[in-house]
Each structure stands twice: as structure tokens, then as C-alpha cells.
Amino acid sequence: MSNIFKFIWLIPLLPLLGFLITGLGRNFLSKTAAGFVGSAVIFASFVISVLAFLQVKNGDTAAVQYFDLINIKAFKIAFEFKIDQLSSLFLLIITGVGFLIHVYSTSYMHDEPTKDFSKYFSYLNLFVFSMLVLVMGGNYVIMFIGWEGVGLCSYLLIGYWFKNNEYTNAAKKAFIMNRIGDLGFLLAVFWLITKLGTVSYDEVFTAANIAKLSIEDITAITSLFFIGAIGKSAQIPLYSWLPDAMAGPTPVSALIHAATMVTAGIYMIARSNILYTMAPATQHVIAIVGLTTAIVAATIAIKQNDIKKVLAYSTVSQLGYMFLGLGVGAYTGAVFHVMTHAFFKALLFLGAGSVIHAMSGEQDMRNMGGLKKYMSITHITFLIGCIAIAGMPPFSGFFSKDEILAAAFAEHPLLWVAGVAGAMMTAFYMFRLYTMTFLGKFRGTQEQEHHLHESPGAITFPLIVLAILAIMGGWIGIPEIFIHGGHKLEAFLEPIFAGSNAITVKHEMSHNTEFLLMGISVLLSLFALLFGLKKFSNYNKQSDKENTGFAKVLEDKWYFDELYKKIITRPLRNVSLFFNNVIEKKGIDGVVNGTGKFINYGSRQLRWLQSGQVGAYVLLMVIGMLVLFILQLFIKN
Amino acid sequence: MDIKAYIALSLTLFIIGIIGVLTRRNAIIVFMCVELMLNAVNLLMVAFSNMHQASGAAKALPTFASDAQIFVFFIMIVAAAEVSVGLAIIVMLYRNTHNIDVSFLNRLKN
Numbered sequence: 001m002s003n004i005f006k007f008i009w010l011i012p013l014l015p016l017l018g019f020l021i022t023g024l025g026r027n028f029l030s031k032t033a034a035g036f037v038g039s040a041v042i043f044a045s046f047v048i049s050v051l052a053f054l055q056v057k058n059g060d061t062a063a064v065q066y067f068d069l070i071n072i073k074a075f076k077i078a079f080e081f082k083i084d085q086l087s088s089l090f091l092l093i094i095t096g097v098g099f100l101i102h103v104y105s106t107s108y109m110h111d112e113p114t115k116d117f118s119k120y121f122s123y124l125n126l127f128v129f130s131m132l133v134l135v136m137g138g139n140y141v142i143m144f145i146g147w148e149g150v151g152l153c154s155y156l157l158i159g160y161w162f163k164n165n166e167y168t169n170a171a172k173k174a175f176i177m178n179r180i181g182d183l184g185f186l187l188a189v190f191w192l193i194t195k196l197g198t199v200s201y202d203e204v205f206t207a208a209n210i211a212k213l214s215i216e217d218i219t220a221i222t223s224l225f226f227i228g229a230i231g232k233s234a235q236i237p238l239y240s241w242l243p244d245a246m247a248g249p250t251p252v253s254a255l256i257h258a259a260t261m262v263t264a265g266i267y268m269i270a271r272s273n274i275l276y277t278m279a280p281a282t283q284h285v286i287a288i289v290g291l292t293t294a295i296v297a298a299t300i301a302i303k304q305n306d307i308k309k310v311l312a313y314s315t316v317s318q319l320g321y322m323f324l325g326l327g328v329g330a331y332t333g334a335v336f337h338v339m340t341h342a343f344f345k346a347l348l349f350l351g352a353g354s355v356i357h358a359m360s361g362e363q364d365m366r367n368m369g370g371l372k373k374y375m376s377i378t379h380i381t382f383l384i385g386c387i388a389i390a391g392m393p394p395f396s397g398f399f400s401k402d403e404i405l406a407a408a409f410a411e412h413p414l415l416w417v418a419g420v421a422g423a424m425m426t427a428f429y430m431f432r433l434y435t436m437t438f439l440g441k442f443r444g445t446q447e448q449e450h451h452l453h454e455s456p457g458a459i460t461f462p463l464i465v466l467a468i469l470a471i472m473g474g475w476i477g478i479p480e481i482f483i484h485g486g487h488k489l490e491a492f493l494e495p496i497f498a499g500s501n502a503i504t505v506k507h508e509m510s511h512n513t514e515f516l517l518m519g520i521s522v523l524l525s526l527f528a529l530l531f532g533l534k535k536f537s538n539y540n541k542q543s544d545k546e547n548t549g550f551a552k553v554l555e556d557k558w559y560f561d562e563l564y565k566k567i568i569t570r571p572l573r574n575v576s577l578f579f580n581n582v583i584e585k586k587g588i589d590g591v592v593n594g595t596g597k598f599i600n601y602g603s604r605q606l607r608w609l610q611s612g613q614v615g616a617y618v619l620l621m622v623i624g625m626l627v628l629f630i631l632q633l634f635i636k637n
Numbered sequence: 638m639d640i641k642a643y644i645a646l647s648l649t650l651f652i653i654g655i656i657g658v659l660t661r662r663n664a665i666i667v668f669m670c671v672e673l674m675l676n677a678v679n680l681l682m683v684a685f686s687n688m689h690q691a692s693g694a695a696k697a698l699p700t701f702a703s704d705a706q707i708f709v710f711f712i713m714i715v716a717a718a719e720v721s722v723g724l725a726i727i728v729m730l731y732r733n734t735h736n737i738d739v740s741f742l743n744r745l746k747n
Contacts, residue, residue, distance in 0.1 A: 614667075614739045618658050 004051040005062040008083055011048050011091065012136060014041040015129040023122030031117050035106035038121030042102050042128055046095035049088070056088040057492070063138050063202055070141075075197055080138030082201060086496045089335065090135040090267055093342045094260050098128045100462035101255040104350055107458035108251055108357060120160060120249070127153035131260050135267060139200040140189045143268065147185060147232065150261045151178040157256060158248040170244040177241040181231015185268075188224035191217070205274050205499065215279070222275050222282040229265025233319050236293045240560055242316055246308040250353030253308060258315045258345040263338045266322045270496070273331045277500035287327025287411070291418050294320030296558060298425035302432070303547065303555040306363050307352045310433050314389065315345055317422060321404055324419060329504050330407030331497045332490045336477045337400035339489075343473045344388040344397055347466035351382035354455040354463065355437060359448055365433065369539070370442040374452040377460045379438050381467040386434045388470040390427035391525050396474030402518055403477065409517055410509060420521045424528040431532030439537055481511045643684035650677035664727045664737040668720075675716055679709050 018041035022034045029037070061084040070077040083091075102124060109120055130153055134146025152175075159171030192199055195217055196209050203209060213221070229235070234242035245257045256262075269276055269286070276283055294317045301313035318341050325334035356363055358375055372379045388395035391402070401423060409416035442449050454460070478486030485491075494501075547555045556562075609620075650673055657670030686705035731737050 615659060615662070618655075622655055622659065 004048065004055050005060075005064060005083060007048060008052055008062075008064065008081055008136070009066065011045045011052070011095070012129050012132040014045045014048075015125045015132065017041060018125035019122045019129060022118045022125060026115050026118035026122065029114075029118050031106075031110065031114055034114075034118040034121050035102075038125055039099060039102040039106065041125060042095055042099040045128070045132070046092075046099050049091040049095045052083055053088040053092055056083060056085055061085070061495075063200075065138070075193070077139060077141050077199060079142065080200065081136040081142075082138035083136065084496065085493050086267070086270060086335065087135050089339065089493070090263075091132065093339055094128060094131050094135065097259045097342050097346050097466075098124075098131075098255060100465055101251045101259075101346065101350070104254075104353070104459055104462045105249075105251040107456050108353055109249060116160075120157075123153055123156045123160070124252070124255070127157065127256060127261070131264070134264055138202070139198075140192065140204075141199050143271075144182075144185060144189060147228070147264060147268075148182065150256070150264060151175060151182065151232070154178070154245065154256050154261055157252040158245045160248055160252070164247075167247040170241075170247040174241040174245050177238045178231045181228045181238060184224045184227025184231070186228075188221045188228065191221050191224065201271065205272075210274065210278065213278075218275055219279045219281050222272070222279045223285070225268060225272060225275075226282060226286055229269055229323075230289070231265075232268075233262050233265030233323070234293075234316050235265075235289050235320065235323060236296060239293060239297065239316050240557075240564065243309055243312040243557075246306075246312050250308065250349060250356060253312070254346045254349030254353065257312065258349050259342040262315065262319055263322070263342070266319070266326065266334055266338050269323075269326045270331050270335050273326075273497055274499040274503075276326065277329065277503050283327050283329065285327075286323050287408075287415065290320045290323025290325075290327055291408075291415060291422075292320070293317065294324060294422040295418060295425075298422045298429065299554050300557045301429045302425060303551055305365050307355065307365050307368070307433065307437065308349075308363055310365075310429060311345070311348055311352055314348075314426065314430065315341075317426060318345065318389070321401060321419070321422070324408055324415065325404035328404075328407045328411040328415065329500065330404055331500060332477075332487075332493050333400060333403035333407055335493060336474075336489055337404060340388070340396035340400040340470070340473045343466055344385045344395075344470040347381060347385040347463060347470050348389065350459070350463055350466065351378050351385060354378040354459050355382075357455055357459070358452050359444065360451055362444060362448060365436040367444045367448075368437045368442070369440040369444075370438070371452065372438040375454045377454060377463060381460075381463040382438065383434060384467045384470055386430045388474075390430050390529050391423055391522065392529070393522060394471075394474070396470050396472070398522070399474035399477045399479070402521065403479065405521060406479075406509065406514060406517060409513075416517065420524055423521055424524050427525040427529040428532040431529045432536050435533055435536040436539055439533075440539055443540065479514070481514050640684060640688050643681065647677045647681040647684070650674070650680065662738050662740055664730065664739050667739055668723055668727065671723075672716065672720065675712070679712055683709055 018038055021037050022029060026034070061082075063080055063082045065078045065080040067079050068076055069079045102121070105120065105124065109117055112120065127150060130146045130149025132146070134143050134150060137143040137146060155171045155175040158174050159168045161167050162171075189199060192204060195213055196204060198204060198209070210218075231238045242257055242262065246253055248257075276286070297313045297316035297320060301310050301317065304310045304313060318337070322334045322337050322341070325331070325337060354375065355368065355371060355378060358371070358378075359368060362368070384395070388397040391398045393399075405416055405419045405423070408419050442452075476487075477489040480487060553559065654670045654672075654674030654677060657673065658667050661667055661670065682705050686703065690703065727737055730741070734741050
């Protein structure tokens with residue numbers, strides 16, 4: 001087999017080409033052509049990624065340098081790609097899920113005008129390009145390029161229907177909140193450069209370089225990187241952009257805001273795992289932030305009625321679990337959960353998209369119900385997704401979530417208790433969503449009912465593929481207690497996390513404890529699942545009471561947005577208004593305009609001297625002469 | 638003759654000229670007063686010139702002591718030209734306004 005690493009530059013280049021073709025040709029490419037080009041380039045990238053993955057699997061990794069991005073005296077930043085176990089796994093997720101979503105989009109977006117359709121695909125390709133650069137980059141600067149690129153594409157795609165003011169605001173919110181995180185990332189990179197003079201992974205993570213950093217340095221750098229991750233991966237306190245990001249088209253939500261972009265923060269921390277292992281303080285913060293996010297987002301999801309909003313909060317919650325995993329040092333578990341989550345969350349979002357499509361744009365679950373008999377494929381695949389996210393064995397979500405929870409227990413039992421509570425809520429709200437959407441009687445209008453149909457093949461095909469992955473995706477990480485050597489992923493990722501594993505103290509748990517924990521969490525989740533199923537199976541709109549008390553707080557999302565508005569947005573706005581109205585208008589403009597006004601006024605007054613009376617002129621002249629005369633006398637003395 | 642007498646005469650003439658210009662409104666008289674001031678200065682110049690020549694102080698200078706006396710003629714010639722222009726203006730003023738009051742001149746303003 002020839003060395004595929006010679007061609008890895010094609011992986012990001014192809015989507016970039018696709019972006020250029022569909023973007024520049026948006027006025028004359030037909031929908032079929034744009035959809036084909038957009039999907040084909042991703043598929044080609046996927047094929048190369050698979051080949052690269054296979055080579056990596058044989059134990060071969062590579063860091064390829066192309067040219068110097070920055071070259072100042074002794075300081076050099078190369079444009080380099082790094083293909084190893086971690087990045088090749090992410091490449092597969094991004095291009096694989098990305099391709100399915102492109103295929104899905106060709107059908108989902110078909111009602112858009114041709115020009116917008118091409119624009120959509122060009123943005124989508126640009127996104128995949130940025131994400132690939134982020135993952136493949138061999139140093140933090142290349143990662144930052146991708147990091148910013150995905151932020152931009154997220155902004156473009158959330159605001160895809162830019163004529164709607166609310167959507168544009170959601171796009172701006174996402175962009176600005178991401179920027180706050182990006183600042184942290186950038187500062188961390190600067191800190192690294194100051195201390196080590198390099199940003200390349202291969203050099204930063206060497207033992208010699210790490211030894212150069214004091215514990216304070218490492219804590220500061222990791223905290224700053226974590227701020228970046230908070231912004232990108234929607235954790236408290238910067239999570240509120242993600243639910244609003246549902247303004248974009250549903251496939252975009254599936255690709256960017258569930259499967260790939262939001263996991264960039266997890267990728268980054270997993271990549272820098274050695275630094276984080278060296279900074280236990282940061283790890284504790286990460287675990288707590290992750291867990292809090294997981295719980296808070298799950299509670300909010302319970303009371304949402306918009307099908308996409310539920311999924312959005314569920315994404316935030318699942319990302320919280322991943323951070324919990326990173327925080328307790330279960331890097332493999334976090335990456336594993338990224339992967340399984342990419343499968344089942346993309347599946348759920350695409351399923352929701354299929355439902356929304358059938359309901360002619362309706363997103364309120366209260367107006368759905370009984371869709372089971374109209375859309376059998378969507379129904380089955382969606383159910384699989386729900387079971388997977390609820391963590392029922394042997395679906396994929398079970399394995400990854402359980403690995404994180406087990407690691408959390410080893411760290412501190414309280415973390416585990418909270419984590420299981422979150423998992424129960426997940427099972428509950430997912431089955432509330434499922435029941436309200438697919439079971440019971442149809443609650444929409446007559447017209448909608450007439451229009452109900454199963455979606456076309458381009459939509460159901462990705463659903464089926466993702467459903468299979470959602471079932472089987474977890475089987476590569478079967479815990480040791482079931483099958484000896486069953487955790488293939490851990491063995492595969494071992495080289496990446498070797499440095500961290502060498503330092504951390506392994507908490508050995510007896511098999512009985514592990515079985516017990518697993519049993520408890522599955523049973524509780526199952527209970528919550530059945531409760532959700534039962535409670536909403538006879539749901540009807542009329543009996544739905546107005547929420548009061550705590551339920552109202554949950555429905556209103558803990559008033560986070562209101563709080564931000566009060567303590568950040570409004571004071572900032574008032575300060576800006578003050579600067580605008582007082583400093584700018586009265587101060588600066590006052591000086592500038594005042595000068596003009598003074599000259600104007602003074603001239604008007606002086607004008608009266610020009611009376612036109614010859615006598616007056618002569619008199620003034622004489623007076624002037626006399627003054628000079630007298631002055632001259634004084635000067636002389 | 639004592640130079641002081643010339644200075645006094647010249648000053649008197651000049652002040653009469655100024656007062657005339659300031660107080661009278663008849664353009665011709667104003668004009669005459671201006672000429673009076675001019676010639677008061679002329680007179681002073683000739684007087685000083687003469688004084689210099691007599692005292693011999695001018696010998697140290699690279700000029701002729703009688704320069705000023707010649708210069709006065711130039712001034713008178715220029716004044717004559719100026720008078721012709723000034724009179725022409727007054728004539729035009731009269732033709733247009735049937736009046737030679739100088740306060741009418743402020744109409745130019747509008």
C-alpha cells in the first residue's frame with residue numbers, strides 16, 4: 001500500500017474546492033449540480049480519511065510540514081498537519097457524518113431558491129474544511145485557524161435565513177459568545193509562545209518542554225484553553241448561544257451544533273491532555289463546570305416544547321458529560337462519547353428535521369403526536385436514537401456514558417450521583433420528546449395531517465446509516481468487565497493518552513462495584529424512560545396547564561438569558577450609550593463643533609465693524625494710529 | 638528758520654485734515670481734506686530735508702540730501718493722478734445718486 005500520508009492535504013483541500021465551486025457558481029449551478037459537488041467532495045475526503053485511518057491503525061502516524069506560516073528569527077510556526085490516532089478518528093467522524101448530512105441536505109433544502117441552495121452548500125463545505133483544518137493542524141496556531149473558521153461558518157449558517165431579524169441576532173449571539181472563548185484560546189497560545197517559543201504539539205508535549213513550565217504556568221494556560229473550550233463547546237456560562245443556534249436549518253444544527261463543531265473544545269483538551277493532567281486544579285474546574293452544565297441543561301430540556309430546543313439542550317447536557325469525563329481524566333471516555341454522541345445526536349437532529357419537514361415547518365411538539373403511523377422509518381430510527389442517548393445497553397450511548405460515569409465515581413462518588421441524576425433526566429426528556437412526537441393522537445391542524453408523509457430517500461438513507469452506527473458505534477469500547485480486551489478504542493488511542501496515563505494514579509475498582517454502578521444507572525434511567533413514556537402517552541393540549549413555580553423557572557431556562565441581559569448586556573449598553581451620548585456627542589463633537597460655532601459667532605459679531613460708513617473707517621484708522629503712537633512712546637521708555 | 642515752526646504748521650494742517658475727513662460728509666470736502674493731509678506730510682518732508690542739508694548730517698549717508706525734495710514732486714504727481722481718479726468717482730457718484738454725501742457710499746454694502 002502506498003503511503004497515504006502524502007495525500008492528506010487533499011482531505012481539507014477538497015471541501016475548500018467544493019466551497020469555491022458552489023460559492024462562485026451559485027448563480028449558474030443547478031441544484032442537482034451544487035448538491036452533487038458539495039456531497040462528492042466530502043465523500044472523497046471521507047475515502048482518503050478512511051485510508052489514512054487504516055494506515056494509522058497499523059501504528060503509523062505522521063506530522064507533515066508544508067511551509068512556514070510565520071518565520072521570525074528563531075521563532076517559527078509551520079503550516080503542518082498531524083495525523084495520529086486522535087485526529088484520524090475525528091476525521092472519520094467529521095467527513096463521515098458530514099457526508100451523510102450533505103446528502104440529507106440535498107433533499108431537506110430543496111425548496112430553497114437555487115442561488116441560496118448553492119450558498120448553503122458552499123457554507124457547509126467551508127465548515128467541513130475549517131473543521132478538518134482544526135483537527136488536522138499540527139500546532140495550536142493551525143488549530144486556531146480552523147477554530148475561527150468553524151465559528152465563522154456557524155455564524156453564516158445560523159443566519160442563513162438572514163431576512164429574519166431574530167435569526168440574525170441568534171447568529172450574532174453565537175459569534176460574539178464564541179469570540180469571548182477565542183480570546184482565552186489566543187491568550188493561552190501567546191502564553192505558550194512566551195514560555196516555550198513553540199506551539200507545535202510534538203514539541204510542546206515533550207517532557208523537556210513540559211518541565212520548563214511551572215505549575216502556575218500550566219494552570220493558567222490550561223484554564224485559558226478551557227475558556228476557549230467553554231465558548232466553542234457551549235458550557236456554562238457561555239452556553240446560551242447553542243439553543244439559539246437552532247435558528248439555522250436543521251441539518252446545520254445536526255452537523256455543526258451537535259456532531260462536530262461543538263466537540264472542538266473536547267478535541268482540543270484531549271489533544272492537550274498531558275497539560276491538563278499536570279494541572280489538577282483546572283481539571284477540577286472542568287469536571288464541575290461540565291457536571292453543572294450537564295444537569296442544568298437537562299433540567300431545562302425537560303420543559304421545552306420546541307423539538308429542536310429539546311435536542312439543543314440535550315446537546316449542551318451531553319457536552320457537559322464529555323467535559324466531566326475530561327475533568328476526571330477519562331480522556332478516552334470523553335472522545336468515545338464524542339463519537340457516539342455524533343452518531344445519535346446527528347440521527348436525532350436529522351430525524352427531527354424529517355419530522356419538521358413532514359409537518360411543513362412546525363416545530364412545537366404540542367402540535368405533533370401520532371406520527372408513528374405516517375413516518376415509519378423516521379420513527380424507528382428516531383426511537384433508536386432516543387434509546388442510545390438514554391444509555392440503554394447495548395446501544396452506543398450506554399458504553400460511552402458509562403465509562404465517563406465510572407471514571408467520575410472513581411474520582412468522587414458525588415460526581416457519579418449527580419451524573420446519574422442527569423442521565424435519568426436525559427432518559428425522561430428524550431422519551432417525553434419521543435412520546436409527544438410519535439405516539440398518541442395527532443394534534444396538529446387538518447391541513448398538516450393531510451400533508452404528512454414519509455420523507456424521501458435522501459433523508460431516510462442518512463437516518464438508517466446513522467441508526468446503525470448509533471446501535472453499533474459503542475461496540476468498539478466494550479468495558480473490560482464484559483469482554484477482555486473489548487475496549488478497542490482505548491487500545492487504539494493509547495499512544496495519545498500514554499503521557500497522562502503514566503502520571504495519573506489509576507483507581508482500580510472491583511468488578512462488582514462496576515457492575516453495581518452500571519446496574520443502578522441503567523435501572524434508574526430505564527425507570528425515568530418508562531415514566532416519560534407513560535406520563536405523556538395520553539398527552540393532549542387542552543389538559544396542559546400553565547407552568548407554575550419551579551416548572552416555570554425551568555421552562556424559562558433558569559432565566560439565564562434575563563440574567564445576562566441584566567448584569568452584562570444592559571450595563572454594557574448603558575455604558576456604550578453614555579459614551580455615545582455624553583463623551584462622543586457632547587465631549588468630542590462638542591469641541592469640534594464648538595470651534596466651528598465660535599468662529600461663526602465671532603465673525604458675525606465682527607461683521608458689525610464693517611458698517612460701510614466711510615467716516616467710521618477713518619475714525620478707526622485714526623484711533624489705531626493714535627494707539628500705535630502712544631504705544632511707541634511707551635516702548636521707547 | 639526753526640524746524641519746530643514747520644513741524645507745528647504741518648501738524649496743524651494734518652489735524653485740520655483729519656478733523657475735516659472725520660466730520661464733513663461732503664465728498665469734495667473730504668477729498669480736499671485728504672489732499673491737505675497729504676500735503677502736510679509733503680511739507681514736513683521738505684522741511685526735514687532742508688534741515689538735513691543745512692546741518693550737513695546727510696553727508697555721511699550714501700544718498701543726496703536733496704533726494705526728499707525731488708521725491709516730493711513724485712508724490713505730488715501721484716497725488717494728481719489720484720485726484721483725477723477720485724474726482725471721477727465723485728462725478729460718477731453724483732450722476733448715480735444726485736448727491737455727493739459720503740454716507741451714501743455705504744450702499745455699496747448691499
